Amino acid sequence: MKLFSIFHLLCFSFSFTLLAGELSTGVRIQQSIAMYNENGITLQYSPSNFLNNQLAFGVSYVSSRLGSAFNSNAILQDNIQLHSTYLFSSSSLSPSISLNAGYCFADYESQIFEEIDASMPLLSIEAGARYAFDFPLTMQAGLGYNLITSDGSSGVGTVYPLFVQCSFLWRFGL
């Protein structure tokens, strides 16, 4: 798990050292199947002189605070993830696969529950598609599978296996 995160960090840092590329930022909407809706922000970088602009690295923050837990008793849950995405073509519509790794932090809002794990690592795979509009907007959607979930006695119980996500990103040339 740590190795994946280090890999992501290295790729992310390395890609920024390349001269040209595309930076995009936007919102990420995520819905776990039979569990929470979590929304947040995402930042993505695609180095132009690396795999023909078909590889992207990013970081995202999604939280139930901006979804199911907004004005409700749902568990406050924050997820920070690094992701790498490969596009199968450089055309405007392309299938994609992603590898995501990060951490989830939960807040149970009471000391009574201090014996229950309030954080856990996240590792997921995702398949989907990306569409780049003529103007600098990109839509990226995917179906993901969390490889790590709670077994009931460890981890955060509200991290569920299947999720769908959709991101809207505004592109900036570098």
Add this chain to the structure above:
Amino acid sequence: MKYLLLIIVLFIFGCAGEPNITDADLDGNVLFDPSIYSPEQYLISKSKPSPNEQEKQQPVIIVAHGYTATTFEWNEFKRYVDSTNAGILVSQVLLGGHGRTYQEFKNSSWKNWQESIIQEYQQLVKAGYRNISFAGSSTGGPLIVNLFAQSFFANTIKPKHVFLIDPIIVPANKSLSMIGIFGPMLGYIESGEMTNEERKHWYKFRPQETLQELLDICTITRKDLESGIRFPDSTSVSIYKSLYDDVVDRVSAVLLFNGIETKTPDMKKVSLPKSGIHVITRLEGRANVTEQDRVVQKNVFDEMIQDLKSKP
């Protein structure tokens, strides 16, 4: 990852028409829950249908078992209560669709399961009982909590106390969330290792239709809790959740505690026993029971009796 592998394995080996049910299984056509033959030994509405004025004030607790279980799950509690001469009446309901045959279970919905609890409550109120409480283990928990979410008690006698023993809101095995996708391909899921005693009192085979019903009641209750469920002013609640239970995720206790609103904060209690047993109130028939488990069970029973005997 293990769930993904489990699904693939179940898909390859689990795709079968009907399960292989033997006469030694509750699922078959030979063994049935004894409350079907002798309801008066399990239901207070049948054993004491015409209480006198003193008996009407006696605490009565309706106990509801979990998914695939039977009245057996609350036998130990009833025996313990009777042995203490606490003056508490225990009414053991058999959830709809349970304790019968695999086919009857397969055809049942969570509303059918809940119907037995409603019926017994209504019968007790009709008979004149005034001091009624509830206890639900595992799936019995959300079935009872759902009644409060529906404002079922708005125009009737308010329950005095609600005890939730390892109530399921979030399952430990997260593959249940995908039952709608893979269930129809699987048909049913076989339970893990069971003792001979457990095979007489629990269904061994879980039809995918009932797993979908289980997911439904869990999801409905979770959403109700997110919106907040207001308990009547006179109703208090105690939640017991084993920390190392492998059936119900411990986050269920958090969701219930944060989602149930009682008149005062001290009317809501949560206890997290350091036990690996799902539903500590039932130890009989288990393969491995430690002295510590018996101590935890006795403590839970004693606390429940104390709460039931406390003045309204």
